[in-house]
Amino acid sequence: MNKLGVPCGTETSAERMHDHRRKVDSMANLTHLPMPLQESYDWQYEGACRGTDSAQFFSPDAERGSRRRSREDQAKLVCATCPVLDRCRDHALSAREPYGVWGGMTEQERAVVLSRPTLAG
Numbered sequence: 001m002n003k004l005g006v007p008c009g010t011e012t013s014a015e016r017m018h019d020h021r022r023k024v025d026s027m028a029n030l031t032h033l034p035m036p037l038q039e040s041y042d043w044q045y046e047g048a049c050r051g052t053d054s055a056q057f058f059s060p061d062a063e064r065g066s067r068r069r070s071r072e073d074q075a076k077l078v079c080a081t082c083p084v085l086d087r088c089r090d091h092a093l094s095a096r097e098p099y100g101v102w103g104g105m106t107e108q109e110r111a112v113v114l115s116r117p118t119l120a121g
């Protein structure tokens with residue numbers, strides 16, 4: 001199973017996300033990714049999305065408008081029940097995950113948070 005940040009646990013979705021991640025990794029800032037240690041990703045085994053269809057968390061390329069919002073809202077409902085929501089959100093923000101719902105946040109919501117100036121600078 002892919003251990004590079006896949007939040008969902010089915011073999012089919014994990015394989016799909018692995019292919020997806022390979023494509024997006026070239027666009028992601030890899031310097032922000034946490035070390036690829038087994039311990040770093042153990043929280044994913046506790047995710048409420050484990051075993052669900054990853055398509056609920058990642059939009060198809062052309063998805064827009066109400067269809068997209070509806071899918072994202074459904075994903076966020078799953079996240080709202082998740083025991084590792086905080087760790088997932090922290091990971092997504094620190095890794096600058098470019099796509100998908102992670103920790104109850106869409107990619108657009110993460111972009112807003114990451115664009116804010118920090119107190120440190």
Ligand code: SF4
Nearest residue numbers: 047049079082088103
């Ligand atoms: S917070 Fe959401 S995306 Fe993250 S592990 Fe939990 S259910 Fe999955």
